[in-house]
Amino acid sequence: xxxxxxxxASGRIEVTLKAIRIGKDLLVVITGxxxxxxxxxxxxxxxxxxxxxxxxxPGHRDDRIAKDAAERISKKLGCxxxxxxxxxxxxxxxxxxxxxxxLSSTLVDELEGALRTEG
Numbered sequence: 739x740x741x742x743x744x745x746x747a748s749g750r751i752e753v754t755l756k757a758i759r760i761g762k763d764l765l766v767v768i769t770g771x772x773x774x775x776x777x778x779x780x781x782x783x784x785x786x787x788x789x790x791x792x793x794x795x796p797g798h799r800d801d802r803i804a805k806d807a808a809e810r811i812s813k814k815l816g817c818x819x820x821x822x823x824x825x826x827x828x829x830x831x832x833x834x835x836x837x838x839x840x841l842s843s844t845l846v847d848e849l850e851g852a853l854r855t856e857g
Contacts, residue, residue, distance in 0.1 A: 742852045746841040751834050753825060755845035757853065763818040764811060766849075768803055768842055774824035776800030781808030781819040788813030800824055803842045810846050815853075 740759040745752060753770040776798035781790040790809035794801040804823040811819040825838050 740853065740856045742849065742856055744845050744848055744852055746844055748837040748841060749834070751827060751830075751837045751841065753838060753841040753845060755842070755849065757849055759853070764815065764820070766807060766811065766819060766821045768807060768821065768823045768825070768845070770825035770838060770841075771827040774798075774826060775822055776824040776826075777804040777822075779804030779806075779808035779819075779821040779823070781810075781812030781821070783812045783816045783818075786813075798824070802839065807842065807846045811849065814850055 742757045744755045751770065753768065756767045758765045775795060777792055777794040777800035779790055779792040781788055788809045790805050790812065792801045792805040800823040803825065804821045807823070808819050808821040811821070827834060
């Protein structure tokens, strides 16, 4: 089973992406700060078109990270993908929230190359 861990930081914000191969599919965990399960996204690739859905834990706002990552990963890699996202920083600012989204997106972009290196 291949496993990849990637990290990115901006100021006090650090986001970690951990990906584990399950056969041809992927389980991805994106966390930062006080990690938790805030949202779970599922993505699948149907004939080159990726679709995704998301379930959010009440009171959490990690759904954008989970849904976007699941859809992008399944489209780019042509596999089923489950993404668990949970990022929490006390007193997070609007700019830091943007940083979390940018860092998460960048890590998803880097995942394909990292998996190729591992495999």
